[in-house]
Amino acid sequence: MIMQNLLVSIIIPCKDDKSSIAGLRDDIARQKPPFDTEVIKVGNISPASRARNIGAKEANGEILVFIDCDIRLGNDSFLANLARPLRECKDIGATCSSIRIPPDSSRFQIRYAREIPHCESPIVKKLTDVSEASSACCAICRDTFFKIGGFNEDIIRGEDSLLSYQLREAGYRIVLAADTWCYHPQPDNLIELVKTQFRNGLGVCFVDTFHPDLNMDVHPDGVSFCTARKTKLARIRRFVFSLLGAVFRGRFLLLSAKLIYMVSYFQGICKYRILKSPPEN
Numbered sequence: 001m002i003m004q005n006l007l008v009s010i011i012i013p014c015k016d017d018k019s020s021i022a023g024l025r026d027d028i029a030r031q032k033p034p035f036d037t038e039v040i041k042v043g044n045i046s047p048a049s050r051a052r053n054i055g056a057k058e059a060n061g062e063i064l065v066f067i068d069c070d071i072r073l074g075n076d077s078f079l080a081n082l083a084r085p086l087r088e089c090k091d092i093g094a095t096c097s098s099i100r101i102p103p104d105s106s107r108f109q110i111r112y113a114r115e116i117p118h119c120e121s122p123i124v125k126k127l128t129d130v131s132e133a134s135s136a137c138c139a140i141c142r143d144t145f146f147k148i149g150g151f152n153e154d155i156i157r158g159e160d161s162l163l164s165y166q167l168r169e170a171g172y173r174i175v176l177a178a179d180t181w182c183y184h185p186q187p188d189n190l191i192e193l194v195k196t197q198f199r200n201g202l203g204v205c206f207v208d209t210f211h212p213d214l215n216m217d218v219h220p221d222g223v224s225f226c227t228a229r230k231t232k233l234a235r236i237r238r239f240v241f242s243l244l245g246a247v248f249r250g251r252f253l254l255l256s257a258k259l260i261y262m263v264s265y266f267q268g269i270c271k272y273r274i275l276k277s278p279p280e281n
Contacts (some may be wrong), residue, residue, distance in 0.1 A: 006035035009061030009142075010085055013051035014043040022250040027073035033080040037061075040096045041069075046212035047153035047228055049159040052135065055182035056145055061088075064138045067182075073100065082139040085127060094140040096121045096133035098181040103190050109186040111194065115246075119186055120175070122271070128176040131168070135160035137182050142169025144172065154211055157203030161216035187242040193253065195264025200233075206233075 010028060021041060028039060040058055045051035052066050056198045063083050073079075074097070082095045098121045101113045101199070113119035133140075137150070148166045151159045164174055181275055187193045207215045239258070246255040 005014070006063070006083070006087070007061040008035055008037045008063045008065055008079060008139075009053030009055075009059030010037055010039045010065045010067060010079075011052055011059060012039065012041045012069050013045065013048050013055065013066050015046075016043050016101055019043060019069050021069050023072055024067065024069065024079075027272065030076050032076050032078045032252070033083065033124050035080075035083065037079065042052050045161070047156045049155070050153045050199075053150045053153060056142070056150060059142065060141055063139055064068065064145055066135055066137070068136045068184070070185055072183040073099070074098075074183065075179070078180055081177040085175055085177065086139060086141050089173075091168070091171070091173050091222070093144055093167035094133040094174045094176055095159075095177050096130070096138040096174065097177060098228050099134065099184050101135065102183040102185055105186065106188055107189055108190075112253055114250070115251045116257055122219045123181050124176050124178055126178050128178075130176050132161055132164040133167075133174050135163070135186055140167075152214060156202075157200065158207060158214070158216055160205055162214055165216050179224060189271055190256070193257060197257045197260040198264040202263030202268045204261075205265045206279070207270060209268070209272040269270045 011026065023038065028037065031037070038059070038061060040055045042051040042055045042058075045054060056064050057065075063086055065079065065082060078097065082097065085092050085095050100120055100123070101109055105113070144167075148163070148170055150163075152162050153159075155162065160183065163257060188194050204215070239262075243255070243258045245251075246258060272279075
């Protein structure tokens with residue numbers, strides 16, 4: 001059997017050692033994979049790309065599965081569905097899961113996911129090629145991961161887009177696994193929306209300032225569209241159009257997110273380019 005004699009390492013980065021992954025561990029325990037697994041929790045390490053790389057170096061498995069600590073798995077064949085394509089098709093570099101909001105999400109979270117791009121992706125019935133594997137939940141063969149250099153630790157946002165770009169440049173496919181989904185909670189109020197978008201805008205400005213050649217562009221309509229490098233003019237044009245679209249369609253949360261993102265980006269310009277603050281470790 002193609003899945004026998006296989007060890008899969010599940011790497012879970014957490015902000016600190018106190019972060020609970022009890023629910024995720026329960027989900028992993030309920031899995032029915034025809035292979036062995038090990039769970040590696042990495043806490044108190046930033047950025048997240050560094051935590052994932054540290055976990056990968058500690059791992060013993062042939063396949064690495066990266067899962068954020070607030071993720072919950074959708075079904076008991078989740079891990080098997082992620083691992084199987086990597087074993088069956090040598091041209092597949094990474095597999096990823098569809099992302100849904102939890103069934104018990106609040107009205108605010110449901111509206112947030114409806115208005116903000118990339119919060120959810122559809123559950124597919126067959127293996128589907130996509131342009132990006134979200135680091136919130138993806139799998140990659142250990143040898144392939146280290147062959148392309150792992151996650152880039154120099155950037156604080158967009159490391160999964162860059163990893164996906166490097167995989168495609170190396171000739172690998174990225175696929176969305178069939179009948180495989182996970183639940184990822186969204187901000188549950190306006191305060192959390194502000195924190196999330198402020199962090200995003202500052203993170204993008206950081207990359208634009210110190211590593212402009214590493215900033216990948218994810219299409220707002222989803223991962224089925226190509227992640228690629230865009231000129232600043234093209235990015236500004238699309239941002240303006242999306243801002244106007246949010247106004248005309250009455251999408252208050254999207255409009256708020258765009259404005260907060262813009263404010264935080266300009267704060268990043270002041271911090272990194274005018275005040276010349278050094279890059280964070």
